[in-house]
Amino acid sequence: MKSIAQYSARTAYDPQCFVDVDLPDPIPGDFDLLVEIEAVSVNPADARVRMRKTDDGHPKILGYDAAGRVRAVGSAVKGFSPGDLVWYAGDLDRAGTNAELHLVDHRIAAHRPGSLSASEAASLPLTxxxxxxxxxxxxxxxxxxxxxxxxxxxxxxxxxxxxxxxxxxxxxxxxxxxxxxxxxxxxxxxxxxxxxxxxxxxxxxxxxxxxxxxxxxxxxxxxxxxxxxxxxxxxxxxxxxxxxxxxxxxxxxxxxxxxxxxxxxxxEFMFARPRLGGEKSARQGEILTTATDLVQSGRLRSTLARTLSPLSSETVRTAHELIESGQTIGKIAITKNLINQENKND
Amino acid sequence: MKSIAQYSARTAYDPQCFVDVDLPDPIPGDFDLLVEIEAVSVNPADARVRMRKTDDGHPKILGYDAAGRVRAVGSAVKGFSPGDLVWYAGDLDRAGTNAELHLVDHRIAAHRPGSLSASEAASLPLTxxxxxxxxxxxxxxxxxxxxxxxxxxxxxxxxxxxxxxxxxxxxxxxxxxxxxxxxxxxxxxxxxxxxxxxxxxxxxxxxxxxxxxxxxxxxxxxxxxxxxxxxxxxxxxxxxxxxxxxxxxxxxxxxxxxxxxxxxxxxEFMFARPRLGGEKSARQGEILTTATDLVQSGRLRSTLARTLSPLSSETVRTAHELIESGQTIGKIAITKNLINQENKND
Missing domain, CATH: 3.40.50.720 (NAD(P)-binding Rossmann-like Domain)
Structure with a gap:
């Protein structure tokens, strides 16, 4: 699968900050969803994690927020089927969402609101x-x-x-x-x-x-x-x-x-709960499910302010640069496809 | 009324740390109980307050924990009558309990458990x-x-x-x-x-x-x-x-x-709530009322470890000295009367 990786802690102004790599497709564990990523968003947490990367020769995939479509489910997954549209904020201890495919424990994910585009949805979970x-x-x-x-x-x-x-x-x-x-x-x-x-x-x-x-x-x-x-x-x-x-x-x-x-x-540290694992992490799935209802009924709305595309090392780097400027308003999302194609894909 | 006062911030080893003085009897405000003090207890907070005394020529009466008997009530007092046995932890912003008589807002006081002696009761409210x-x-x-x-x-x-x-x-x-x-x-x-x-x-x-x-x-x-x-x-x-x-x-x-x-x-700063005043302070009366029930039913018991008497500048100073040693176990109370007379007075 195509992935955006980093190999060392570089400034977001460095063109080599991120690189496009091809990695093996991930295989879902018992509790995992295998998700086709449609859009991600970038958070200040992504930039902080980027600067902690050790130069160990291994590629690291950042990206936590995502909206996607379920391609396959693990044997113990309940409540999700292939084809479902999902959203989630991910897990600091696993590979990130800046990739074609992504694994997430289904207990920290939820069905996403159909009233939002992929980029609008990807902007919400972590915040x-x-x-x-x-x-x-x-x-x-x-x-x-x-x-x-x-x-x-x-x-x-x-x-x-x-x-x-x-x-x-x-x-x-x-x-x-x-x-x-x-x-x-x-x-x-x-x-x-x-x-x-x-x-x-x-x-x-x-x-x-x-x-x-x-x-x-x-x-x-x-x-x-x-x-x-x-x-x-x-x-x-x-x-x-x-x-x-x-x-x-x-x-x-x-x-x-x-x-x-x-x-x-x-x-408040959003990644503390996924780290607990299992049922203790399931509160995040509950919150996202409640939020889906609130979005559908018009009581919460997307905070998306700017969309970049396609999902590549260059757009991810640009998003990190914008985030670090401290001048952004709302959220920056990156869609897999061109913006004007997005609605057709939703 | 006889009172134990301090005029300046002195170490508890100084025989002049506290002095016995005679001050006018206090007059209850609308929400006040006028209480005849039967026993007080000394807390680390008393020692911290002692060291903050400015040398302004005015006597300050320390002492917050008390068990006593109501002598008179203000015009707006509800639920208390003269003769009632009460306990409370007092108010940092008013004169303290190291005296014959004391004023307390009735909303931070409660009827005390009859199953405890005055010194056992006085040991509890603040902690x-x-x-x-x-x-x-x-x-x-x-x-x-x-x-x-x-x-x-x-x-x-x-x-x-x-x-x-x-x-x-x-x-x-x-x-x-x-x-x-x-x-x-x-x-x-x-x-x-x-x-x-x-x-x-x-x-x-x-x-x-x-x-x-x-x-x-x-x-x-x-x-x-x-x-x-x-x-x-x-x-x-x-x-x-x-x-x-x-x-x-x-x-x-x-x-x-x-x-x-x-x-x-x-x-947690116990005196923050009395400082709010009025109905906002009444939570302390509620808690003490609940505690009275728990003591009466044997589910909470006194933490009294040592009793001094009578209530005088010397016993208050001794209690402060013991508190500051950091070696005390449980609570130190001071009764108005000799210990062996206490039960007769309860």
Whole structure:
């Protein structure tokens, strides 16, 4: 099968960052789906994994988010048949989705919404699972369960995960959803995703909240630059509130800032659950199934902002370069076929 | 009223650390109980507050835990009458309980269990609320709701809070309760409080867990020396597990150690809730009422280890000195009257 591989940790500006290789077709294990990849999307996590590649002579296939079609199923697979359209966010410990064919444990995959194109669908799983696991499973928000006089602050709302978090937070009636952005186009994007208010995270956020008549925020999520934003977040989080974070700190944060408020801090690392394996990983299949329903009923929508094609070493490199610019809005997907052919293939 | 006051931040070895003073009797506000103090207990928090006293010429009364009898009630008080026996953990922002009379908002107080003496009762509220707010309200354990193949590790189980945490964790059927201690007498104390296993926190805890056939622990609480124990806790906490902490760090902890496990960190600061005031503080009254029932039915018991009397500048100073030795087991209470008179007064 055609695959996009890397052999060493190279900058995304290096034309040799990725190479097109031909590898043997993978054979599904008992619990696996063998999936024909139709579209993938690229996440900041892909870029972080790329830079950890050791120069051991073996090719590594990156790519986690995917939309595809089931070609074959393992002997223990339940609920999926060849021909089914699926989506999933993958597993850090297996070969990635930047390839013609891909193996995924069926318990972390789900039937994807037919109302989305392959590239629209591929844009969602990883950020959707990250947002859902943090806001719903850890921070305790529940769709359709009202919150009164409560608010959430999503720092860096225009990125892929921020865009999903705004939408998921808006599933909670009464919750005031505040996002941050720093440019006119990212501010508009956040409003378009459903944010009630958008702050500028380059200016004094406490002062901007004050102007909105909001003294403290119940839940705060740090999606970028946590070292910079943690002290601010600690200052504005409400007593008994929580701060969530999805990216590592460069330096240890002063956790004592949260003590007097009896506050909590939650990490969210999407790949922690697939790593558990078996039934413990199946929560991701459940979340994606719920999300499919929410997309079909129009309550969640794709955060796709830009599509590249075809799926090749050059488009993957370009996507990594864009991601690392820190200027992207929403998600970047790469389709196997040319964009104008995509609808015909769906 | 006779009161034990401090005027400046002095070491507990200084005979002038506390002084006996006579202050005007306090007058209850609308929501207050005026309480005749029968016994108090001393907590590490008292010692930390003592060292923060500024030398402003004004007397400060420490003491938070108390068992007493209601003498008068404010106009808005519901559920309490003069003569009622009460217990509570107090409010950092008001005068303390080391006095003949004390004011407390009735919403953070409760009727105390009649099965305990005043000193046994005074030993519980602060540590009980700390343990309950962390294990039940934050970490999600529930009495009588079974947990399977789950465990909790209570680092420093023989202290006042550790002793309550062991007992509260044992209210959860199926949960394996592991405490730590470092001396034969503290190990016995933890076993006596209900710990299934007791580790030595001065030796390799991961290796000791390994010998018990336990690879990871779901919930870990740091009750002392968090800088020393945090890296160990991060290593042995289970994926999606949580670390709770009740004492400040000397240096910022390396929170990234928890990221790959998608784990959580919870602060517990008992005085955060009284500070919220009004109905938001009433959760503490609820918890203490539940605890009274649990004590009456024999499911929770006092952690009192030593009683001093009478309540004076000298006994308060001695209690602070003992607390600061770091060698205490369970709780130290001080009764207003001589110990052998206590039962007659109850």
């Amino acid at each position: 959707l699972l990250t947002a859902w696991e943090l806001l719903i499973d850890k921070m305790g928000l529940k769709p359709d369960q009202p919150r009164h006089h409560e608010s959430i602050l999503i720092i860096n709302g225009a990125g892929g995960t921020g865009s999903m978090m705004i939408q998921i937070a808006r599933l909670v009636p009464g919750l005031t959803v505040i996002a941050t952005a720093s440019r006119p186009e990212t501010k508009s994007w956040c409003e378009n995703m459903g944010a009630h208010h958008v702050l500028d995270h380059r200016a004094d956020m406490a002062a901007q909240l004050d102007q909105l008549g909001i003294e403290t925020v119940d839940q705060i999520v740090l999606l970028a630059a946590p070292d910079k934003h943690f002290p601010t977040a600690a200052g504005i989080v409400a007593p008994f509130g929580a701060i969530g974070c999805i990216v590592p700190f460069d330096n240890p944060p002063d956790m004592n800032l949260l003590m007097g408020k009896s506050a909590s801090f939650h990490w | 009980l609320l700390t343990a309950w707010e962390l294990l039940i309200d934050k970490m999600g354990l529930k009495p009588d709701q079974p947990r399977h193949h789950e465990s909790i590790l209570i680092i420093n189980g023989a202290g006042g809070t550790g002793s309550m945490m062991i007992q509260i964790a044992r209210l959860v059927p199926g949960l394996t309760v592991i405490a730590t201690a470092s001396r034969p007498e503290t190990k016995s104390w933890c076993e006596n409080m209900g710990a299934h296993h007791v580790l030595d926190h001065r030796a390799d805890m991961a290796a000791q867990l390994d010998q018990l056939g336990i690879e990871t622990v779901d919930q870990i609480v740091l009750l002392a020396a968090p800088d020393k124990h945090f890296p160990t806790a991060a290593g042995i906490v289970a994926p999606f597990g949580a670390i709770g902490c009740i004492v400040p760090f000397d240096n910022p902890p390396d929170m990234n150690l928890l990221m790959g496990k998608s784990a959580s960190f919870h602060w």
